[in-house]
Amino acid sequence: MANDRTASLTGDPSAALSPSEILLEARELRKSYRRGGGVFSNSAKGPRFTAVDGVTLAVKGGETFAVVGESGCGKTTLARMLLRLIEPDSGSLRFEGRDLLRLSGSALRAERRQMQMVFQDPFASLDPRMRVGEIVGEPLAIHHAELRQTEKQERTAAILERVGLGADALKRYPHEFSGGQRQRIGIARALILRPKLVVADEPVSALDVSVGAQVLLLLKELQTEFGLTYLFISHSLPVVAQVATRIAVMRAGRFVEVGLADQVLQEPKDAYTRELLGAVPALPCRWSGS
Amino acid sequence: MTPLLDACGLTVELPTAAGWVRPVNEVSLSIAAGESLGLVGESGSGKTMLALALMGLLPAGARVGGEAWLGQKATGAGEPKRASEKSALGSGVPAGKDLCALKEREWRAVRGGEIAMVFQEPMTSLNPVMRIGAQIEEAIRAHESGLTEKDVKKRAVEALERAAVTEPGIRAQQFPHQLSGGLRQRAMIAMALAAGPRLLVADEPTTALDVTVQKQILDLLDRLRRELRLGLLFITHDLGVVAQVADRVAVMYAGRIIEEGPTLEVLAAPRHPYTQGLLKASPTLERGKLSPIPGSVPQLTALPPGCAFEPRCSLRRADCVTAVPELRRAEASHTARCVLVQ
Numbered sequence: 001m002a003n004d005r006t007a008s009l010t011g012d013p014s015a016a017l018s019p020s021e022i023l024l025e026a027r028e029l030r031k032s033y034r035r036g037g038g039v040f041s042n043s044a045k046g047p048r049f050t051a052v053d054g055v056t057l058a059v060k061g062g063e064t065f066a067v068v069g070e071s072g073c074g075k076t077t078l079a080r081m082l083l084r085l086i087e088p089d090s091g092s093l094r095f096e097g098r099d100l101l102r103l104s105g106s107a108l109r110a111e112r113r114q115m116q117m118v119f120q121d122p123f124a125s126l127d128p129r130m131r132v133g134e135i136v137g138e139p140l141a142i143h144h145a146e147l148r149q150t151e152k153q154e155r156t157a158a159i160l161e162r163v164g165l166g167a168d169a170l171k172r173y174p175h176e177f178s179g180g181q182r183q184r185i186g187i188a189r190a191l192i193l194r195p196k197l198v199v200a201d202e203p204v205s206a207l208d209v210s211v212g213a214q215v216l217l218l219l220k221e222l223q224t225e226f227g228l229t230y231l232f233i234s235h236s237l238p239v240v241a242q243v244a245t246r247i248a249v250m251r252a253g254r255f256v257e258v259g260l261a262d263q264v265l266q267e268p269k270d271a272y273t274r275e276l277l278g279a280v281p282a283l284p285c286r287w288s289g290s
Numbered sequence: 291m292t293p294l295l296d297a298c299g300l301t302v303e304l305p306t307a308a309g310w311v312r313p314v315n316e317v318s319l320s321i322a323a324g325e326s327l328g329l330v331g332e333s334g335s336g337k338t339m340l341a342l343a344l345m346g347l348l349p350a351g352a353r354v355g356g357e358a359w360l361g362q363k364a365t366g367a368g369e370p371k372r373a374s375e376k377s378a379l380g381s382g383v384p385a386g387k388d389l390c391a392l393k394e395r396e397w398r399a400v401r402g403g404e405i406a407m408v409f410q411e412p413m414t415s416l417n418p419v420m421r422i423g424a425q426i427e428e429a430i431r432a433h434e435s436g437l438t439e440k441d442v443k444k445r446a447v448e449a450l451e452r453a454a455v456t457e458p459g460i461r462a463q464q465f466p467h468q469l470s471g472g473l474r475q476r477a478m479i480a481m482a483l484a485a486g487p488r489l490l491v492a493d494e495p496t497t498a499l500d501v502t503v504q505k506q507i508l509d510l511l512d513r514l515r516r517e518l519r520l521g522l523l524f525i526t527h528d529l530g531v532v533a534q535v536a537d538r539v540a541v542m543y544a545g546r547i548i549e550e551g552p553t554l555e556v557l558a559a560p561r562h563p564y565t566q567g568l569l570k571a572s573p574t575l576e577r578g579k580l581s582p583i584p585g586s587v588p589q590l591t592a593l594p595p596g597c598a599f600e601p602r603c604s605l606r607r608a609d610c611v612t613a614v615p616e617l618r619r620a621e622a623s624h625t626a627r628c629v630l631v632q
């Protein structure tokens with residue numbers, strides 16, 4: 001019990017999970033930027049501020065580890081460090097026990113194949129000049145150049161089909177699709193290499209309510225089907241509540257609370273978590289349908 | 291009682307490569323002084339076009355049809371319409387204006403002075419190189435002549451104070467980028483209300499804000515509406531937000547209002563299958579209850595012949611495709627555009 005409590009407050013992985021269960025582990029990750037990089041600043045030097053300030057986490061294989069927090073708290077910076085798309089200033093990072101920060105070149109590429117990202121903006125994240133077939137098949141072309149062309153095409157068509165897009169999507173361009181369909185294209189691209197970990201950064205924030213719900217449920221189905229582990233980032237507690245097994249609440253670069261989703265939603269320990277929960281506009285006694 | 295705003299059959303048509311489309315299709319709604327109407331709908335349903343029509347800010351080339359009366363509707367309906375001010379014969383109440391018939395010259399007094407608007411992104415309507423205070427002063431001067439410079443300045447600071455901007459005197463001297471998102475939206479509200487409009491149109495004013503800040507802005511709008519007896523048209527795609535701010539709610543789909551009624555009634559006992567679907571597709575803190583609506587919103591250029599929701603509706607019947615269902619009375623003041631409503 002004491003162990004559980006430390007684990008939920010600090011996110012210390014060793015306290016709660018056995019090493020073999022852990023897919024991704026980060027300790028004391030830190031990243032700072034120079035302040036005032038904006039248009040009104042002309043100094044390259046100046047005080048630094050810390051976007052991610054010592055985050056420790058352990059993501060268990062098969063779970064959905066959600067990070068929730070308000071704008072600018074460091075969620076995207078954290079996600080990009082976890083995939084080593086940006087370098088942390090300090091800290092350690094392990095994927096299936098292997099030290100990610102030590103890897104480079106082909107060894108790093110091999111690990112990256114196991115970890116894919118789904119982005120917030122389905123409009124900006126797809127190359128408008130590429131056909132959907134090329135966009136979704138590109139990771140295969142990069143990581144599995146040895147495959148025959150027909151094999152690549154079949155796999156591309158199959159994954160598009162699985163996310164709910166017909167084979168005619170292959171030859172079309174991103175702008176011909178709605179926001180929800182574009183997000184499905186992004187998901188297909190992320191899954192085509194059969195990764196173990198998918199980092200989804202605000203995957204439904206840009207979508208309509210009815211379409212966002214479709215994408216959330218699709219992500220859940222795919223998780224079971226492909227045995228995926230998710231690191232799910234969102235500013236919305238209601239969205240996170242739909243998918244998370246565990247929730248980390250982030251504020252100003254730190255985790256203020258980590259725990260099982262039900263515990264965080266129903267018995268929040270941290271005052272800030274309670275404030276976030278309290279600010280969610282509630283629906284009147286929910287209509288449950290007939 | 292005379293409603294503050296009374297729109298009847300309001301229609302907006304826009305030219306596209308594929309011909310004219312109707313983002314706003316025969317919308318009727320009314321708002322009383324001090325009342326707040328929530329307008330909900332998914333992306334592309336026509337919410338912003340409706341708001342822009344009420345502000346006289348539609349894109350060039352747009353055609354407007356129907357009527358939207360601000361104040362007492364002129365009598366003698368059926369007469370060809372062109373005069374924007376007609377006396378309400380014998381009623382003793384000052385004549386209203388049909389917003390659909392205003393000339394640009396006439397709009398200048400109405401916009402800001404009688405109806406004001408706040409947008410999702412305050413930066414689109416704040417001038418980035420002008421101090422906050424000066425922008426509010428400009429809004430005041432546009433509608434009130436004869437005030438001394440000192441009075442104008444004082445009124446601007448008071449406007450900020452009313453919008454609960456802390457240290458209003460200091461904020462007035464700052465530029466928009468020096469304020470946080472929440473403070474900027476407060477400044478925007480202060481500016482919108484500075485010339486004393488009767489109706490405020492708020493188009494997704496909190497969508498870009500954090501939830502904790504959203505809550506403060508919603509509380510602020512609620513307080514101002516009561517204190518100033520403002521009519522409020524609050525546009526959002528979030529049913530939870532509607533539940534917080536709106537007395538009544540109108541749900542839009544593909545340009546039409548498909549359900550309208552008292553907020554609590556519509557949200558607790560929705561009668562249109564789309565409203566029902568939207569509620570079940572809206573994430574709440576409850577887990578495992580989410581169920582999406584299949585398919586997506588139809589293109590305005592390819593609307594189904596009958597009910598626009600028919601392709602996605604699990605309750606469709608043969609007669610759903612023959613004609614667009616009319617709004618039917620479900621309860622005393624609750625209507626829904628569905629053949630299932632008897």
Ligand SMILES: Nc1ncnc2c1ncn2[C@@H]1O[C@H](COP(=O)(O)OP(=O)(O)OP(=O)(O)O)[C@@H](O)[C@H]1O
Nearest residue numbers: 033034037051070071072073074075076077078235
């Ligand atoms: N390349 C960069 N240079 C300077 N500052 C940065 C950079 N990237 C991020 N930041 C700053 O770091 C902080 C955290 O940013 P981050 O994008 O990680 O936040 P976030 O939680 O993802 O926010 P949002 O919810 O708005 O996406 C912010 O203050 C941001 O302005």
Ligand SMILES: Nc1ncnc2c1ncn2[C@@H]1O[C@H](COP(=O)(O)OP(=O)(O)OP(=O)(O)O)[C@@H](O)[C@H]1O
Nearest residue numbers: 304306313332333334335336337338339340349590
């Ligand atoms: N200038 C234009 N010309 C032609 N069609 C337009 C134009 N601007 C908007 N539309 C169309 O009008 C419809 C209504 O758009 P509107 O912006 O009112 O939707 P909305 O309900 O405000 O959506 P959102 O929630 O995304 O803000 C959409 O189908 C849109 O594509």
Ligand code: SF4
Nearest residue numbers: 597600603610628629
């Ligand atoms: S009119 Fe028919 S198709 Fe439209 S919502 Fe009602 S039942 Fe469904």
Ligand SMILES: [Mg+2]
Nearest residue numbers: 075076077201
């Ligand atoms: Mg982010």
Ligand SMILES: [Mg+2]
Nearest residue numbers: 337338339493
């Ligand atoms: Mg809009």
